Amino acid sequence: MRSRALLAFLSTVTFSACSLGVFAGNWGTDVNTGVGGPLVEGVRADLAEIVKAPVAERPALIKAYAESKAPLVIEAIKRFRNPELKPLFHALLRHADWQVNHRALHALEYFGDATAINTAWLWLAHGEPRLREKAAIYCLKMWNAEAAKQVSGGKAAESLAQTISREDDVQVRAAMEALAKRIAGKLVFEKVSTEFAVKLDDGLFLTPFLDGMDKVKAVAPDYVAKPEPRQGGASAATILPAMKWTYPICSWGKEEVNGSLQPFANLRQNDTVYHTGQDVGCCLDGAGYYAIADGILKFVHTGSDMGTLLVVEHNAGESLECAVYMHGGDTVFAKVGDKVACGQLLGTMGLSYSIENGGHFAHLHFGLYPGGFVVTHNYGYKQVSAGLADWHDPSKWLAERVEASAPLVRIHAPGKLGELLTAEEYGKAYLEASKGVDPVSVRVLVQIKEAIPLALNRFDVRREAGYPKDALDRLKKWAIVFKNVPGAEALDTTAKSSEKDPGFKKAMAGEKEIATLEAQNGAKAAWEALLKKYEGTFLEARLKAKVDAK
Numbered sequence: 001m002r003s004r005a006l007l008a009f010l011s012t013v014t015f016s017a018c019s020l021g022v023f024a025g026n027w028g029t030d031v032n033t034g035v036g037g038p039l040v041e042g043v044r045a046d047l048a049e050i051v052k053a054p055v056a057e058r059p060a061l062i063k064a065y066a067e068s069k070a071p072l073v074i075e076a077i078k079r080f081r082n083p084e085l086k087p088l089f090h091a092l093l094r095h096a097d098w099q100v101n102h103r104a105l106h107a108l109e110y111f112g113d114a115t116a117i118n119t120a121w122l123w124l125a126h127g128e129p130r131l132r133e134k135a136a137i138y139c140l141k142m143w144n145a146e147a148a149k150q151v152s153g154g155k156a157a158e159s160l161a162q163t164i165s166r167e168d169d170v171q172v173r174a175a176m177e178a179l180a181k182r183i184a185g186k187l188v189f190e191k192v193s194t195e196f197a198v199k200l201d202d203g204l205f206l207t208p209f210l211d212g213m214d215k216v217k218a219v220a221p222d223y224v225a226k227p228e229p230r231q232g233g234a235s236a237a238t239i240l241p242a243m244k245w246t247y248p249i250c251s252w253g254k255e256e257v258n259g260s261l262q263p264f265a266n267l268r269q270n271d272t273v274y275h276t277g278q279d280v281g282c283c284l285d286g287a288g289y290y291a292i293a294d295g296i297l298k299f300v301h302t303g304s305d306m307g308t309l310l311v312v313e314h315n316a317g318e319s320l321e322c323a324v325y326m327h328g329g330d331t332v333f334a335k336v337g338d339k340v341a342c343g344q345l346l347g348t349m350g351l352s353y354s355i356e357n358g359g360h361f362a363h364l365h366f367g368l369y370p371g372g373f374v375v376t377h378n379y380g381y382k383q384v385s386a387g388l389a390d391w392h393d394p395s396k397w398l399a400e401r402v403e404a405s406a407p408l409v410r411i412h413a414p415g416k417l418g419e420l421l422t423a424e425e426y427g428k429a430y431l432e433a434s435k436g437v438d439p440v441s442v443r444v445l446v447q448i449k450e451a452i453p454l455a456l457n458r459f460d461v462r463r464e465a466g467y468p469k470d471a472l473d474r475l476k477k478w479a480i481v482f483k484n485v486p487g488a489e490a491l492d493t494t495a496k497s498s499e500k501d502p503g504f505k506k507a508m509a510g511e512k513e514i515a516t517l518e519a520q521n522g523a524k525a526a527w528e529a530l531l532k533k534y535e536g537t538f539l540e541a542r543l544k545a546k547v548d549a550k
Contacts (some may be wrong), residue, residue, distance in 0.1 A: 036075070036076075036209055036211075036352070036353060036361075037209050037211070039073060039075060039076040040076045040079060040206070040209050042073065042076065043073050043076045043077050043080075044200070044202060044204060045202075046065060046069065047077060047080055047082075047085065047204055048202040048203060048204055049061070050062060050065065050084065050085065050088065051082045051084045051085065051203060051204065052203065058084065058087070059087065062087050062088045062091055063091060065088065066088055066091035066092055066094075066095070067091075070088065070091075070092060071092065071095050071097065071100045074092065074099075074100050074103045074104070075103070075283075075352070077107075078103045078104075078106065078107045078285070078351075079206055079207045079208075079209065079351070079354075080204055080205065080206055080207075081110060081111070081195075081197050081205040081206070081207065082203075082204055082205050083111065086108065086111055086113055089104040089105075089107045089108050089111075089113075090104075090108070090115075090116060092104035093105065093116060093119050098126065098128045098130070098131045099256070101123070101131060102130065102131055102134045102286070103285070105120060105134055105135065105138045105286075106134065106138075106285055106286035106351075108138070109138055109141055109142065109286065110195055110207075110351075112142075113142070114142035114143075114144055114146070114147060116138070116142075117138075117139055117142055117143075117147045117150065117151060118150060118151065120135040120138045120139050120142075121135070121139060121151050121152070121156075123135035124136060124139075124160070124163050124176065125163060129169045129171075129172050129250055129251060130250055130251055130284070130287065132167075132169070132172045132175075132176075133169075133171060133172045133175045133250045133287060133288055134286060134287065136172065136175035136176045136178070136179045137175055137178075137179075137286065137287075137288055137345075137348060139179050139182075140175075140178055140179040140182040140187065140189075141331065143179070143182050143183060148183070156183055157180065157183050157184065160176065160179060160180050160183065161180070163176060164176045164177060164180065165418070168412065169250065170246050170247075170343055171246070171247070171249065171250035171251075171288065171290050171343065172250055173343075174288075174290055174343040174344060174345050175250075175288050175345055177345075178333060178344075178345040187333065188333070188334065188335060188338075189331055189332065189333040189334075190331070190332050190335065191330055191331055192228075192300065192302045192308055192330060192331065192332050193302050193303070193308065193329075193330045193356050194330070195207055195330065195351075195354075195355075195356060196208075196220055196223050196355045196356075198219070198220055198222075207351060207354050207355075208220050208354075208355075209353050210353050210354060210355055210359040211353060211359060212305070212359045212360075213225075213304065213305040213355075213358055213359045214305075215359070216355065216359070220355065223355060225303050225304070226303050227301065227302070227303040227304050228301065228302050228303055229299070229300075229301045229375075230299070230300045230301070230336045231298060231299045231300075231336060231373075231375060232298070232336045232337045233296045233297060233298050233313075233336055233337030233338070234296060234337070235296070235313065235320070235372060236295050236296045236313040236314050236315040236320050236372070237315055237320060237372075238296075239294060239295075239296065239315055239339060240294070240315065241315045241316065241317035241470070241473065242293035242294045242295070242314050242315060242316060242317070242342065242405075243405060243473070243474065243477065244293065244294075244342045244405045245292055245293045245342065245398065245401035245402045245404075245405045246290065246292055246293070246342055246343045246402060247290075247292065247398065247402060248280070248289050248290050248291075248292055248323070248325065248364065248366050249280055249281045249284070249287065249288070249289055249290065249364055249366075250287060250288065252280065255280070255281075255282050256282070256283065257282045257283045260279075260282075260361060261279040261280065261282050261363060262275045262278075262279045263275070263278055263279075263395070264276070264277060264278045264391075264393040264394060264395060265388055265393065267384070268381065271384065272383065272384055273381040273382060273383055273384060274381065274382055274383075274384055274388055275380065275381060276367050276369075276379065276380055276381060276382055276388070276391045277324060277326070277365045277366050277367030277368070277380060277391075277394065278365075278366050278367075278393070278394040278395055279363050279364070279365055279366075280363065280364050280366055281349060281362075281363050281364045282361065282362070282363050283352065283361065283362050283363070284349050284362060284363070284364075285329075285349060285350070285351050285352050285362040286329065286348050286349060286351070287348065287349050288345050288346075288347070288348055288349075289325050289328065289345075289346055289347055289348070289349060289364050289366075290343050290344060290345055290346060291312055291323075291340040291341065291342060291343060291344045291346055292312075292314070292323050292342070292398060293314045293316075293342045293401075294314065294315075294339070294340070294341055294342050295312040295313055295314040295315070295323070295339070295340055296312065296313050296337070296338070296339055296340070297310065297311075297312050297334050297335070297336055297337065297338045297340055297346075298311050298312065298313045298322070298336065298337075298373040299311035299336065299373060299375065299378065300332055300336055301378075304358060305358040305359060305360075306326045306327065306358050306365075306380070307326060307327040307328050307329070307350045307356060307357035307358035307360070308327075308328030308329060308330070308332065308347060308350065308356070308357075309324070309325065309326050309328070309378060310324075310325040310328065310332065310346055310347060311323065311324050311325075311373055311378055312325075312340060312346070313372060313373045316401075316470070317467070317469055317470040317473060318467055318469055318470055318511045318514065318515055319370055319371065319514070319515040319518055319519075320370075320371055320372045320515075320519075321368060321369070321370055321371075321392075322368070322369050322370075322371070322372070322373050322374075322377070322378075323366070323367070323368055324365070324366065324367035324368070324369070324378050325346065325347070325364060325365075325366060326358070326364070326365035326366075326367075326380060327349065327350055327357045327358055327360055327362075327363060327364060327365055328347045328348065328349060328350055328357070328364075329347065329348040329349055329350035329351065329356055329357065330348075330350070330356055331347060331348055332346065332347045333345050333346055333347060334346060349362055349363070349364055350362065365380055366394055367380070367391065367394070368391065368392040368394050368397055368398065369390055369391050369392065370390065370392065370518040370519075371390075371518050371519045371521075372519065377390070389521070389527075389546060390521050400465065404458055404461065404462055404474070405474075407421075407424055408424070408426070408451035408454055408455055408458075408478070409421060409424075409426060409429075409444070409447045409448055409451050410447075411440075411443060411444055411447050413433075413440050413441075413444055414440070416432060417429060417432045417433055417436075417440075417441070417444065420432055421444070424481055425481055426448050426451065426481050426482050426485060427481060427482050427483040427484040427485055427488070428484075429444060429448060430444075430445065430448045430449075430484060430485045431484055433445050433448070448482075448485055449485060449486060449487060451482075452482060452485065452487045452488060452490060452491065455474075455475070455478045455482070455491060456475075456490065456491065456494060458471075458474065459471050459472075459474065459475045459494065462474065463498075463504075463507075463538050464538060464541070465541065465542065466507075466511075466538055466539045466540075466541055466542025466543070467511070467542070468498075468504055468507045468508050468511065468538050468539075469508050469511050472495060472498055472499070472504075472508075475491055475494060475495045475498070476495050478491050479491040479492040479495055503537055503538070504538070506534070506537055507534065507537040507538040507539050510530070510533070510534045510537065510539045511539070513530060514530065514539070514542070514543070514546075517530060524547060527543065527546045527547045528547055530543055530546075531543040531544060531546075531547055
C-alpha cells in the first residue's frame with residue numbers, strides 16, 4: 001500500500017533543528033512564479049496519499065510528514081483545502097519555526113477551524129511580533145461562544161487587557177484591541193470575498209496558483225469575476241486634522257523576504273511607467289494592515305487584479321491626503337463611510353498568488369496621494385510622461401510624519417502612571433510620578449523634562465519642512481499636555497511668538513494656496529509662480545520639491 005511506503009520513506013527523512021531553521025528561514029519560496037508553481041505540484045502526491053489513506057493510518061502519515069517534509073514546503077501545502085488535511089496544519093502549530101506556525105494558523109482560518117484558539121491565545125505573548133499579530137487576527141476571526149468559555153477560564157477579556165497593557169508594538173497592540181472589541185461584541189467586520197478552490201483529478205482541493213488575473217481561466221475555468229466597488233462617506237475635511245501617524249503594517253522596514261518588492265517610482269515596461277506606491281510586507285499572507293492616521297474609509301473594491309483595495313482619506317491639516325491599500329484578503333474590519341482611528345486594523349493581506357489578492361505574491365501595495373479621494377486615482381502605475389507630482393513617496397512622506405508624531409516620552413510604567421503616559425498626558429504623569437521614589441517614577445520624571453526640548457526641536461523641523469500650521473498646532477497641544485512640568489512655559493512662549501511673526505503668518509497663508517494647487521493638480525508653471533511668491537519663507541524647500549517633481 002502506497003501510504004505505508006510513504007510513511008516508511010518519511011520515517012527515514014531527518015532534519016536537524018538547525019537545518020530546519022535555515023530552510024524555513026527562506027520564508028516565501030513561492031514568491032518567484034518559476035518556483036511557486038512547481039512547489040505546489042511537488043507536494044500533490046504526498047498530500048493525496050494522506051487524504052486517501054484509511055482513517056486509521058492517516059494520523060501516523062500526518063505525524064511523519066509534519067516532522068519531516070511539510071515545514072519545508074509550507075508555502076505549497078497552505079493552499080490545499082481538503083478537510084482531511086486539517087490535522088496536518090494542527091501538527092505544524094507545534095513546529096519550532098514561527099513562520100511555519102504563522103502559515104499553519106492562516107490555513108486553519110480558511111477552513112473555519114476555531115479549535116486552535118487556545119494555542120493562538122498563548123502566542124499573544126510570543127517573542128515574534130508578527131506571530132503575536134497573526135494569533136490575534138486568528139482569534140478575532142474564529143471567536144465564538146465556545147472560545148469564550150474555554151479561553152482563560154472564561155475570563156478572556158480580563159486576560160487580554162493585561163496582555164494589551166504589556167504590548168509595545170503599535171500594530172500588534174491594535175490587532176489585540178480589535179480582538180478585545182470582538183470579544184465584547186463591538187467589532188464590525190465583513191467578509192468581502194469568498195475563496196475560490198478547484199478540485200484536481202487526484203481529489204485534492206486547491207486554491208489555484210495564479211500568476212496574474214489575465215491567466216485566471218487557465219487555472220480556474222469556472223471562476224467568474226464580479227468586481228464590487230463601494231464608495232461613500234463624508235470628506236475628511238469634516239474631522240480634526242490628524243495629530244498622530246503610524247505605519248500600515250507590523251515590522252515596517254524589516255522584511256523577511258525581499259522578493260519582488262518595488263519601491264516608489266520604480267520604472268516598468270521599458271521605463272515607460274512609474275510604480276506609484278511602495279510594496280511592503282512581502283509574503284505576509286494573512287497579516288494585518290492598519291490606518292496610518294485618523295480618517296474616513298472612502299472606498300472598498302474587490303474582484304480585480306488589485307485584490308481587495310481600500311482607500312482612506314485623511315485630514316493632514318495643511319491638506320487632505322489619501323492612503324491606498326492593495327492586494328488585501330477576504331476580510332475588512334470597517335465599513336465604507338466609517339471614521340477610522342490611527343493604527344486601527346483595516347484588513348488582512350491576501351493569500352499569495354491567489355484570486356483574492358489579484359494574482360500577485362503576497363504583499364501590500366501602499367500608496368499615498370495628495371488631495372481628496374478620486375475614484376480614478378487609485379492605481380498602481382502611471383505613465384512616466386505624466387510625472388509623479390500627484391503621488392507621495394511613502395518611505396519619506398510617511399516616515400517624516402510618524403517620527404514627528406511619535407510619543408515624546410517612550411517609557412512603560414504600571415498602573416495609573418502608565419495610562420497617563422499612553423494618553424500622552426505628560427503634565428499629569430509628571431505629578432503622578434512625583435509621588436513615587438521608585439526607579440520607574442524617577443526615570444519618568446527625567447524623561448518628561450527631557451521631552452520639552454525635543455518638542456521644540458520637532459516644531460522647528462516641521463516648520464522648516466514647510467508645514468508651519470501643523471507645527472504650530474502640535475506646539476499648542478504640547479503646551480497644554482506638559483502643563484505643570486518645569487520648563488513647559490517655553491512651549492507656550494514659542495507658540496505665541498510664532499503667531500505674531502510676519503514671516504510665519506505669511507507661510508501659513510501660503511499653505512492654503514499649496515493645498516488648492518495640489519487639489520487642482522497644478523501645472524509646473526503654477527508651482528514655479530508660487531515658489532517665487534514664497535521664496536525665503538518656510539515654504540521654500542517644500543515648493544522646490546513640488547517644482548522638481550513636475
